Amino acid sequence: MADPTRRAIAAPVSRLWPLVALAAFPVACGSPYPPPPETARAPVVDTLHGVTFTDDYRWLEDQESPETRAWIAEQNAYAEQIVGDTPLRAELEGRLRELMDVPGAIFPRRAGDHEYFSFRKPGREVGAIYRRPASPAEDGDRGGPLDPEGEFEVVIDPLEIRDDGTTSVSIQDLSSDGGLMIYAIRDGGQDERKIRVRDLATGEDLPDRLPNYLYGSIAFDSDGTGFYYSRRSRETGARIRYHRLGTEVEEDEELFGEGHGPERFVNFSQGGEGRYLLYTVQHGWARTDVYLHDLRSGTAPTPLIVGAPARFSARFVEDELFLLTNLDAPNNRLVALDLDDPAPDPATWREVLPEAEDLLTGYRIIDEQIYADYLHNVSSRIVRYDMDGTRTGEIPVPEHHVATLRPWSEGRALLTLNSLVTPSTIVEIDLETFEMVGDEPWLPSEVPFEGSDYELNQVWYASEDGTQAPMYVAHRKDVEPDGETPTLLYGYGGFNVNLLPRFDARAAVWMERGGVYAIATLRGGGEFGEEWHRDGMLENKPNVFADFIAAAEWLVDNGYTDPERLAIRGGSNGGLLVGSALTKRPHLFRAVFCGFPDLDMVRFYQFTHANNMPALLEYGNAAVAEEFGVLRTFSPYQNVRDGVDYPAVMLTQGDLDTRVPPLQARKMAARLQAASTSGFPVILDYDPRAGHAGGRTFSRNVRNTAMELAFLLQQLDASGS
Numbered sequence: 045m046a047d048p049t050r051r052a053i054a055a056p057v058s059r060l061w062p063l064v065a066l067a068a069f070p071v072a073c074g075s076p077y078p079p080p081p082e083t084a085r086a087p088v089v090d091t092l093h094g095v096t097f098t099d100d101y102r103w104l105e106d107q108e109s110p111e112t113r114a115w116i117a118e119q120n121a122y123a124e125q126i127v128g129d130t131p132l133r134a135e136l137e138g139r140l141r142e143l144m145d146v147p148g149a150i151f152p153r154r155a156g157d158h159e160y161f162s163f164r165k166p167g168r169e170v171g172a173i174y175r176r177p178a179s180p181a182e183d184g185d186r187g188g189p190l191d192p193e194g195e196f197e198v199v200i201d202p203l204e205i206r207d208d209g210t211t212s213v214s215i216q217d218l219s220s221d222g223g224l225m226i227y228a229i230r231d232g233g234q235d236e237r238k239i240r241v242r243d244l245a246t247g248e249d250l251p252d253r254l255p256n257y258l259y260g261s262i263a264f265d266s267d268g269t270g271f272y273y274s275r276r277s278r279e280t281g282a283r284i285r286y287h288r289l290g291t292e293v294e295e296d297e298e299l300f301g302e303g304h305g306p307e308r309f310v311n312f313s314q315g316g317e318g319r320y321l322l323y324t325v326q327h328g329w330a331r332t333d334v335y336l337h338d339l340r341s342g343t344a345p346t347p348l349i350v351g352a353p354a355r356f357s358a359r360f361v362e363d364e365l366f367l368l369t370n371l372d373a374p375n376n377r378l379v380a381l382d383l384d385d386p387a388p389d390p391a392t393w394r395e396v397l398p399e400a401e402d403l404l405t406g407y408r409i410i411d412e413q414i415y416a417d418y419l420h421n422v423s424s425r426i427v428r429y430d431m432d433g434t435r436t437g438e439i440p441v442p443e444h445h446v447a448t449l450r451p452w453s454e455g456r457a458l459l460t461l462n463s464l465v466t467p468s469t470i471v472e473i474d475l476e477t478f479e480m481v482g483d484e485p486w487l488p489s490e491v492p493f494e495g496s497d498y499e500l501n502q503v504w505y506a507s508e509d510g511t512q513a514p515m516y517v518a519h520r521k522d523v524e525p526d527g528e529t530p531t532l533l534y535g536y537g538g539f540n541v542n543l544l545p546r547f548d549a550r551a552a553v554w555m556e557r558g559g560v561y562a563i564a565t566l567r568g569g570g571e572f573g574e575e576w577h578r579d580g581m582l583e584n585k586p587n588v589f590a591d592f593i594a595a596a597e598w599l600v601d602n603g604y605t606d607p608e609r610l611a612i613r614g615g616s617n618g619g620l621l622v623g624s625a626l627t628k629r630p631h632l633f634r635a636v637f638c639g640f641p642d643l644d645m646v647r648f649y650q651f652t653h654a655n656n657m658p659a660l661l662e663y664g665n666a667a668v669a670e671e672f673g674v675l676r677t678f679s680p681y682q683n684v685r686d687g688v689d690y691p692a693v694m695l696t697q698g699d700l701d702t703r704v705p706p707l708q709a710r711k712m713a714a715r716l717q718a719a720s721t722s723g724f725p726v727i728l729d730y731d732p733r734a735g736h737a738g739g740r741t742f743s744r745n746v747r748n749t750a751m752e753l754a755f756l757l758q759q760l761d762a763s764g765s
Contacts, residue, residue: 083714105711127727150192156222159178170209173201176194176197214230219264252289258655260273271289301323309325321345324358332356349388354371397416403419403573419571422514422542464500531604532560536617537621541569566592581663592625616641616736635691640704640736648666696729
């Protein structure tokens with residue numbers, strides 16, 4: 045891609061360090077906070093589509109330079125100084141540990157004579173891969189709940205790979221006979237993984253191994269003599285390859301992917317007892333192409349759906365291919381293609397489930413019945429149908445809950461229920477009557493939180509253009525919001541993600557301390573179908589920020605809080621959300637948490653060293669003049685203005701984030717520290733091992749969450765609530 049930017053670059057910062065004027069911290073009169081570390085300015089001037097920008101902190105993009113490393117160390121020290129080693133922070137860590145160090149549900153996968161599973165045992169810093177002897181097949185189930193305190197055989201412990209707990213392992217696939225396991229090793233929080241094959245009888249790895257790379261689908265072939273995998277390059281895009289065990293990786297056969305660039309995801313699934321491979325090409329988050337490869341025919345993959353402006357999620361079901369799609373159905377529908385004659389003409393497809401008023405998000409097939417998952421105003425519904433699409437019932441789900449269903453034993457299923465004020469609980473239900481089996485949950489929550497002491501409501505607010513959107517609002521029942529109640533507003537708004545009211549230890553602690561916790565539903569997500577998603581992407585992305593600001597204003601206007609007691613938080617795309625909100629309306633918020641964020645949207649297309657190229661199809665590409673015109677209106681880094689009273693801001697990031705370039709958080713921290721005149725602190729908490737994919741121990745997660753909450757509570761003067 046040609047770079048339309050012309051730059052005038054100052055001398056390297058290493059030469060300027062003793063000479064350049066250091067960024068003064070314009071502390072407001074009487075500010076109780078110490079100034080941040082001084083940051084050198086080394087201006088770089090860019091001209092893009094005739095518009096000139098000056099970037100004083102381009103030097104911070106060099107992650108490994110001695111100057112950047114010294115700056116990061118100073119910022120971490122400053123963040124600790126601001127938050128402090130206080131009794132509040134210790135209390136928060138203690139309570140978070142109680143809420144988070146509990147076992148969840150474990151559903152093993154059977155292979156051969158064993159069942160395999162991954163989880164983190166309470167008290168351990170990191171999860172591991174375990175196995176246990178399988179129950180007899182004639183039992184019809186897995187023998188009841190898996191006791192997390194039980195004695196299991198350790199298959200792979202990542203602490204033996206790296207003893208600091210920042211490396212993780214995960215099961216990718218198991219051979220049909222249970223003799224082999226493909227597993228992945230992730231170093232810290234990067235998206236890349238190493239792929240290994242373990243002989244489960246000997247406990248040794250085979251010589252077959254894939255290098256550290258970006259991988260999608262990985263699966264054994266039908267007889268376990270080799271495996272298929274999707275590997276994506278930032279330069280050339282993704283390719284589907286086949287590796288035969290015992291051969292060199294360099295000899296792997298390329299099956300599909302040529303011509304699909306780095307802005308696309310290419311994955312596969314298998315069907316027909318190994319006869320078919322189905323390839324999907326995902327163009328961002330709004331379009332999917334589908335190809336069918338009949339391996340027995342020896343012919344090239346057949347295009348089934350190419351160029352349709354819609355998403356397709358495919359699954360092999362006996363002699364048909366089921367497609368969940370939004371083609372001609374913004375709320376999604378389920379169609380089927382005959383594998384013996386898979387015509388690409390939508391007019392020939394069998395419609396299994398037509399589009400409904402509610403959003404169809406997924407389905408599962410249990411005992412020859414389809415159990416369809418719907419979202420009704422961001423709350424779960426589960427409806428049952430015969431295989432021909434005849435409706436046969438609906439499983440009762442409490443209001444404002446997230447529900448998932450999974451098969452268990454004959455005529456029975458397990459229903460998991462969860463809400464913002466209800467920790468995850470699993471009940472066994474009779475699929476004939478939809479009634480709970482027994483008097484107690486199959487797996488009650490062990491989270492020490494009494495949800496009956498809290499209330500959860502859904503309200504509706506109007507955005508700037510009149511669009512109506514819902515927001516969840518929760519607090520203790522004995523708390524009466526009085527216009528000054530500490531309130532924390534959370535949002536995301538992008539990539540077709542459904543932001544659901546799930547239980548969150550962070551929210552629980554906030555509410556325990558007398559605060560209001562709110563989750564705003566924003567355009568750009570998928571909660572109301574594809575039109576809702578498209579109304580918040582590309583040229584419509586500004587709608588997302590308008591929605592979020594309107595949600596905050598609703599909380600103020602309706603007597604929950606005021607700007608001096610209102611905090612906002614978001615991560616990743618949600619970090620862009622709060623970054624844009626604070627630059628657009630700095631006086632509407634008192635404190636901001638901005639985690640692992642996208643912030644420099646003007647230069648985003650140039651950060652090709654990161655795994656971020658597909659996001660250009662959601663955000664827009666500043667190399668394109670029309671898209672640049674939209675991006676510049678909301679790009680947080682370019683919209684920071686000198687001499688503005690910005691709220692207190694806490695940014696977090698880590699060196700091993702290979703999805704969202706960490707340079708953005710570094711530059712934004714420096715820019716805000718130099719620009720703000722409020723006297724409120726701007727801090728950066730930076731982890732050398734963390735990234736978008738984790739890289740943190742359990743204790744580090746507790747520490748990070750406690751630090752975030754302590755910062756926000758202190759800034760809202762709510763530390764004693």
